[in-house]
Amino acid sequence: xxxxxxxxxxxxxxxxxxxxxxxxxxxxxxxxxxxxxxxxxxxxxxxxxxxxxxxxxxxxxxxxxxxxxxxxxxxxxxxxxxxxxxxxxxxxxxxxxxxxxxxxxxxxxxxx
Amino acid sequence: xxxxxxxxxxxxxxxxxxxxxxxxxxxxxxxxxxxxxxxxxxxxxxxxxxxxxxxxxxxxxxxxxxxxxxxxxxxxxxxxxxxxxxxxxxxxxxxxxxxxxxxxxxxxxxxxxxxxxxx
Numbered sequence: 629x630x631x632x633x634x635x636x637x638x639x640x641x642x643x644x645x646x647x648x649x650x651x652x653x654x655x656x657x658x659x660x661x662x663x664x665x666x667x668x669x670x671x672x673x674x675x676x677x678x679x680x681x682x683x684x685x686x687x688x689x690x691x692x693x694x695x696x697x698x699x700x701x702x703x704x705x706x707x708x709x710x711x712x713x714x715x716x717x718x719x720x721x722x723x724x725x726x727x728x729x730x731x732x733x734x735x736x737x738x739x740x
Numbered sequence: 741x742x743x744x745x746x747x748x749x750x751x752x753x754x755x756x757x758x759x760x761x762x763x764x765x766x767x768x769x770x771x772x773x774x775x776x777x778x779x780x781x782x783x784x785x786x787x788x789x790x791x792x793x794x795x796x797x798x799x800x801x802x803x804x805x806x807x808x809x810x811x812x813x814x815x816x817x818x819x820x821x822x823x824x825x826x827x828x829x830x831x832x833x834x835x836x837x838x839x840x841x842x843x844x845x846x847x848x849x850x851x852x853x854x855x856x857x858x859x
Binding site for chain 2: 660662728732
């Protein structure tokens with residue numbers, strides 16, 4: 629089983645739709661979680677951190693479920709500009725050293 | 741402007757040559773990272789450094805070397821021992837790297853990347 633798993637998609641959704649992505653992780657000791665957005669041939673950019681209590685930033689909502697070991701990203705009222713690949717990132721720590729694991733990314737295509 | 745820079749943006753190398761990719765940050769971040777991204781694959785960690793003069797191997801360190809002589813700089817050398825060096829190389833930094841101290845101390849910020857092509 630991969631340490632971090634994402635459905636690569638693509639998810640093709642019409643403008644205005646709501647879309648949700650999940651990301652599962654295998655290390656129960658993981659401590660911090662993030663969603664990044666990556667446009668084609670560009671660097672990843674931080675979208676939002678994911679907190680246990682859930683957090684929202686405009687049309688974007690992130691959730692963490694530690695019991696089931698997954699994080700989710702919900703995008704409401706999709707815009708054409710939301711088309712990108714969404715990467716989940718999971719950090720764990722052991723002996724003072726960090727292990728950063730990226731998911732393969734989920735590709736979103738918003739269609740007019 | 742504060743940020744993280746990588747140079748060059750595109751790099752071409754002949755087989756058998758070593759090449760060094762630059763990564764500089766003026767964010768006063770302690771930790772820096774190098775990743776490789778291949779088409780259809782996720783980012784894979786090559787090396788990371790939590791503090792000056794210290795670095796650790798990531799998942800795919802073979803054929804690469806790094807140094808961390810200054811806080812703001814973390815150059816990556818792709819050696820001739822790296823069998824498939826053609827890839828998109830991304831450098832990142834975070835305020836801290838050793839623990840999840842909360843408050844985003846382990847949030848990573850990326851440079852624009854270097855595309856390396858071996859001819």
